[in-house]
Each structure stands twice: as structure tokens, then as C-alpha cells.
Amino acid sequence: MAVDYLVIVVYLAGMLAMGWWGMRRAKSKSEFLVAGRRLGPAMYSGTMAAIVLGGASTIGGVGLGYQYGLSGAWMVFTIGLGLLALSVFFSARIARLKVYTVSEMLDLRYGGRAGVISGLVMWAYTLMLAVTSTIAYATIFDVLFDINRTLAIVLGGSIVVAYSTLGGMWSITLTDMVQFVVKTIGVLLLLLPIAVVKAGGFAEMKAQLPTEYFDPLGIGGETIFTYVLIYTFGMLIGQDIWQRVFTARSDRTARWGGTVAGTYCLAYAVAGAVIGTAAKVLYPKLASPDDAFATIVKDELPMGVRGLVLAAALAAVMSTSSGALIACATVANNDIWARLRGVVRPEGEQHDEVRGNRAFILLMGLAVIATAIALNDVVQALTVAYNLLVGGLLVPILGGLLWKRGTAQGALASVAVGGLAVTGLMATYGILANEPVYYGLLASLAAYVVVSLATRPTDAAVLAAWRERLAGRAPAPENATETVSEQVPAAQ
Numbered sequence: 001m002a003v004d005y006l007v008i009v010v011y012l013a014g015m016l017a018m019g020w021w022g023m024r025r026a027k028s029k030s031e032f033l034v035a036g037r038r039l040g041p042a043m044y045s046g047t048m049a050a051i052v053l054g055g056a057s058t059i060g061g062v063g064l065g066y067q068y069g070l071s072g073a074w075m076v077f078t079i080g081l082g083l084l085a086l087s088v089f090f091s092a093r094i095a096r097l098k099v100y101t102v103s104e105m106l107d108l109r110y111g112g113r114a115g116v117i118s119g120l121v122m123w124a125y126t127l128m129l130a131v132t133s134t135i136a137y138a139t140i141f142d143v144l145f146d147i148n149r150t151l152a153i154v155l156g157g158s159i160v161v162a163y164s165t166l167g168g169m170w171s172i173t174l175t176d177m178v179q180f181v182v183k184t185i186g187v188l189l190l191l192l193p194i195a196v197v198k199a200g201g202f203a204e205m206k207a208q209l210p211t212e213y214f215d216p217l218g219i220g221g222e223t224i225f226t227y228v229l230i231y232t233f234g235m236l237i238g239q240d241i242w243q244r245v246f247t248a249r250s251d252r253t254a255r256w257g258g259t260v261a262g263t264y265c266l267a268y269a270v271a272g273a274v275i276g277t278a279a280k281v282l283y284p285k286l287a288s289p290d291d292a293f294a295t296i297v298k299d300e301l302p303m304g305v306r307g308l309v310l311a312a313a314l315a316a317v318m319s320t321s322s323g324a325l326i327a328c329a330t331v332a333n334n335d336i337w338a339r340l341r342g343v344v345r346p347e348g349e350q351h352d353e354v355r356g357n358r359a360f361i362l363l364m365g366l367a368v369i370a371t372a373i374a375l376n377d378v379v380q381a382l383t384v385a386y387n388l389l390v391g392g393l394l395v396p397i398l399g400g401l402l403w404k405r406g407t408a409q410g411a412l413a414s415v416a417v418g419g420l421a422v423t424g425l426m427a428t429y430g431i432l433a434n435e436p437v438y439y440g441l442l443a444s445l446a447a448y449v450v451v452s453l454a455t456r457p458t459d460a461a462v463l464a465a466w467r468e469r470l471a472g473r474a475p476a477p478e479n480a481t482e483t484v485s486e487q488v489p490a491a492q
Contacts, residue, residue, distance in 0.1 A: 004307030005145075011182070011311045015163050015318065018174040022167020029353040032168035033100050033330055034246040043177060044257035048244050049264045050176035050183070052079055052235065054320025055136035056382060058187065058313050061269065062296075063289035065276020069213025073273035078227040080265030082235025087258025090401060092251030094242060096472035102239050102397065103335040108469060109400040110408035111462040117415050119335030121392040122239045126328035127368065128385035129240065133321035134160075134372040135381070140294075140314050153372050156317070161365030164322045165358055169247060172322045179315030183268075186312025190305055191297065192271045198300050199278035208281045226434045229441065230386040237397045238389060240320075240327040251472065325368060329360040380431045391422030391440030395448045403452075404463060410452030418444025 026032040039047070057076045064072030086094075099105050103119040137156030138149040147155075163171045199205050205213075212218045235241055248254035279292040282300070286292060297309050333356060375381055395418065396411035422440035429435045 003304045004310065007304065007307030008311055008314070011178075011314070012159055014178065015159060015175050018178070019163025019166040019171040022163070022171030022174060024167075025170045026168045026354060029100075029357065031170060032354045032357055033326070034243060035169040035173050037095075037098070037247060038249045039173065039247045039253065039257075040249060041253050041257040041260075043173065044244075044248050044253050045260040045264070046180040047173050047176040047247070048083070048241075048258055048261035049268075050180040050315070050319035051240060051244055051323035052083055052261070052265060052320075053183065053268055053316055054133055055140075055313070055317035056132070056320075057265075057268065058183070058272065058316040059136065059290055059293045061272030062276040062279065062293040063291075064219070065273035066280050066286070066292035067276070067289040068219045068273075069209065069215070069277050069280070070270075070273050071216055071218035072276055073269040074219055074224050075227050075231065076269035076272055077266060078224075078231040079235060080262050080269060081228070082232035082262075083241075083258060083265055084262035085232065086236050086241065086245070087255055087262055090236065091245050091248070091254035091258050093401065093470050094245045095248045095251045095254040097469050098246075100243070100246065101331055101335050102237065102242055102393070103331065105242075106396065106400060106411060109458075109462075109466050110396075110406070110411050111459060116336060116339050117412060118393060118396070119331050119339070121388055121415060121419055123328060123331045123336060125385045125389040126239055126324050126331060127364070127371070128381050128388075129238075130321055130324035130328055130364075130368045131371045131375060132382045132385070133317050133324060134368055135375065136317045137314075140310065140317065150373050154369060156314075157321070157365065157369040157372065160318055160321045160325065161362065161369070164325050165361045165365065168354070168357065168361070169243070169326060172326060173247065175322065176319045179319045182308070182315045183312045186309040186315075187275075188268070188271050191301070191309050191312075192275055194301060194305075195275045195278040195282075195296055198296075199281040205277060205281050209277065213277055213280070222434065226437070229437055230383075230390055233390050233394050234386050237393050238327075239331055240323045243327050243330065244323070321368075325365055326361060328368070329357060329364040332364055333357055333360040383431055384426065387422045387426060387437050387440065388419060390437055391444060392419035394418075394441065395444040399448055399452075405452055405457060406448065407452045407455045407458050409455040410448045410450075413451040414444045414448035417447035 028036070030036050053076070057079065061072065061076045064075055066072070094105070097105055097108065099108065101119070102122055103116075106118050134153055134157045138152040141147055141152035141156060145152075163175060167174075196202065196205075200208075217224070245254050245258070248257065275296065276289070276292050279286075279296045283292070283295055286295060293313065297306055297313075301309055337360075392415050396406070396414045399406040399414070400411065418440050421443040422436050425436035425439055426433070
């Protein structure tokens with residue numbers, strides 16, 4: 001394993017080095033939180049694919065393939081569909097808003113009264129997303145170094161917190177590009193063909209496994225529908241995803257770069273399911289489906305290649321973890337803490353804002369590591385995160401983009417009713433049940449429509465300003481003061 005260890009150590013050292021480089025580049029709030037809104041198509045596509053394809057998509061996707069066969073691709077497939085829908089239908093308008101958070105978008109659309117409540121829901125989602133990614137370090141580091149769970153979480157989490165705190169979105173963007181390349185080589189170009197060959201090829205896989213393993217709908221229609229509700233719609237509204245959209249240098253970059261990333265996700269989904277199906281042939285009696293990835297990597301890959309593929313799994317986890325962490329800190333600082341204090345920072349204090357956001361990343365990072373140590377069940381934590389996100393925020397966000405009659409009162413009612421309904425239904429039916437997100441979403445929609453129609457329409461001046469920002473005709477507040485980003489060449 002010496003060569004494999006060397007590959008991993010070099011990879012982790014590179015992540016920290018990029019954090020240091022990013023610190024030197026992030027000199028303003030815009031540079032620190034959204035990479036100066038200057039990413040070109042290639043870098044935007046790579047970083048977007050990296051953040052949405054995390055540990056759940058890699059380790060979990062292979063596990064679903066092991067359990068259900070080719071239909072195990074549906075979870076990651078619906079993530080790709082969500083990213084495609086976001087890119088084609090909404091990303092251009094989102095990029096033109098020139099905001100930092102989803103709550104700021106809601107304030108613009110509804111007149112400045114939705115921020116704190118929506119911020120709390122989004123903060124809970126991003127925190128739990130970061131926690132689930134951090135818990136996954138335990139599995140990977142256990143395979144790599146045979147160390148205990150707590151030490152693995154602290155080690156992996158500390159590296160992510162370090163480079164995220166140092167350079168913000170620039171560091172995360174650079175590390176995500178490396179992680180994208182490592183995942184592509186490790187999973188798609190190496191593990192996929194090797195796993196199929198080791199299993200005897202597709203003909204042998206079909207001979208060894210039941211026919212339902214090759215049924216595209218074998219996982220079940222209700223499960224697929226739930227995946228669409230949670231993951232496809234979750235991709236449309238998550239702060240971690242929107243914050244990447246904000247990094248695009250133009251609406252065209254956001255649209256086409258995101259389309260490329262979404263298509264890549266579809267291919268990654270199929271690859272994970274095929275790898276899991278091959279693992280079922282090779283190891284038919286594993287204790288847990290989630291052990292399939294680590295087992296096939298550890299037992300079937302040659303030295304050096306094994307280290308690269310394990311680095312790919314680590315890359316998947318780190319990209320999602322860092323993206324969720326900066327999103328969590330951005331929401332906590334800009335949507336909750338600043339609003340509760342009633343602080344309006346004077347223009348021209350970008351360096352102070354960088355320090356404040358850097359401090360929040362460090363604080364949220366420590367909270368994420370502590371929470372990850374305390375929790376054990378990744379699936380339950382991830383389900384809670386997405387149920388809260390979709391049940392509480394999907395309707396007011398999409399309603400604001402699509403229905404001009406929606407009002408601030410309707411949005412607040414939708415967030416409150418949807419969030420409370422999802423929470424109560426999870427307590428009644430169980431966290432992993434499908435009913436909470438079904439009924440919570442319906443309750444949120446009903447509250448939004450009824451209260452919006454029962455209250456006065458949004459002020460015409462607010463809607464006019466909103467339309468100007470959506471069209472990209474109104475200057476963003478940062479443009480008047482952030483001259484540093486103008487001196488930085490666009491990233492390709």
C-alpha cells in the first residue's frame with residue numbers, strides 16, 4: 001500500500017497548497033464567496049459537476065447498483081436531471097441577479113421580508129449536507145489507513161476547513177477542478193472498465209444475476225418519483241448549487257456549462273450502477289451494499305491505481321463537503337447573523353467582509369466536524385436536509401421566478417407551513433418515509449397560493465426592480481466598489 005499512501009498524501013498536500021494560493025487571490029467579498037463571478041465554461045462545468053457528485057453519488061451510487069442493478073443509477077440520474085433543468089431553464093436568470101444567497105433573491109423578489117426565515121431553513125440544509133459529507137471520510141480513511149472513525153472525521157474535515165477558510169470560493173474552485181479530473185480518471189476511465197472485466201463482461205454478469213438487475217425500473221416507480229422530488233427539485237434551489245451558478249462570468253456560461261455538467265452526471269450515474277452490478281457478481285454476500293465500492297477497489301485494483309481510485313472517492317466527498325461548508329457559512333453570516341444584528345456594512349469594506357466570512361467558515365467547519373462525530377446515520381441526515389429544503393423552500397423560490405402574483409406573505413407562509421409540515425410528518429411517519437416530502441410540499445404550495453391571493457400584490461416598484469435585475473440591466477451593488485475583481489483575468 002506504500003504507493004497508494006503516497007498518491008493520497010500528495011493529493012491532500014495539493015489541496016492545502018491550493019488553499020494557500022486561493023488566499024492570495026481572494027481580496028474582496030465577491031472573490032471570496034463567488035470567485036469574482038469570473039469562471040469560464042471549462043472551469044464552471046468541472047466545478048459544478050464536482051460539487052453535485054459527492055460521496056453519496058460515488059459510494060452510495062455503487063451501493064445502489066450492488067443492491068438493485070442498473071436501476072440503482074436513478075438516484076444520481078435524478079441529480080443530473082435537476083442540474084440540467086436548472087441550467088436550461090433558470091441558471092441564466094439566477095446568474096444575472098448578482099446576489100450571494102438564495103435568501104437575497106427572495107428579498108429582491110418579495111420586497112425584503114423573507115430573508116431570516118428562509119435563511120434558517122437553508123442553513124439547516126447546508127449544515128446537514130456538510131455533515132453527511134464529513135461522515136463519509138470515516139469510511140474512506142478506514143480503508144486507506146485503518147484509523148478510527150473520530151480521527152478520520154477530524155483529519156478529513158480539518159483539511160477541507162483549512163483550504164476553504166484560507167481562500168474561500170477560489171480555493172474550492174481550484175480544488176474542485178482537480179477533484180473533477182481525479183474522479184473522471186479514477187471512476188470512469190479506470191474502475192468502470194476494470195470492474196466489468198473482472199466480473200467476466202456483461203454477458204457473464206447477465207448469466208450470474210437475476211433479470212431484475214438489468215431492468216431500468218427495477219428499483220420501483222415510487223422510489224424513482226421520490227428521488228425526482230428530493231434530488232431533481234433540490235438541485236433547483238440549494239444554496240450550494242446556486243452559489244456555483246453565481247460564479248459564472250455570464251449567463252451563457254451558466255447555461256451551457258451547467259448543461260455539460262448535468263450530462264456528465266448522467267454518465268456518472270450509469271457508471272456507478274454498472275460498477276455496483278459487477279461487484280455483486282464478484283462479492284455476492286457483502287454485509288452492506290455501501291461496502292461494495294471499498295471492497296472492489298481494495299481487492300481488484302493494482303497498486304497505484306487503487307490509490308488513485310480511493311483518491312477519487314476522497315475527491316467526491318471533499319468537493320461536496322467544501323461546497324456545502326462555504327454555502328452554510330455564507331448563509332449564516334449574510335442571511336442570519338448580519339440581519340439579526342441589523343448591520344448594514346458601509347461600502348468599500350471588502351477586506352473586513354472577507355475576514356468576517358472567513359471566520360464564519362472556520363466556525364461552521366468546527367460545528368460540522370463536531371456534529372459529524374456525534375451522528376452515525378448518513379442517510380437519515382441527508383434525508384432530513386433535503387426534506388427541509390424541498391418542503392420549505394421549493395415553492396416560494398420557483399413561485400417567485402414563475403408567478404408574479406406571489407407575495408411576501410405567501411412566501412413566508414409557504415416556508416413556515418412547509419417546514420413545519422415536513423418536520424411533523426417525519427416525526428409521525430419516520431425520517432426515511434416518502435410521505436413527509438409529498439404532503440409537506442402540497443401544504444407549502446397550498447399556503448403559498450391561498451395567502452398570496454388573499455393579500456395585496458407585491459408593490460409594482462419592487463417587481464419592476466426585480467425584472468430589471470433578472471434582465472441583467474440593473475447594476476449589482478458590488479460593481480460600484482469591487483475594483484479588485486476587474487483586475488483579475490477571467491478563469492477559463
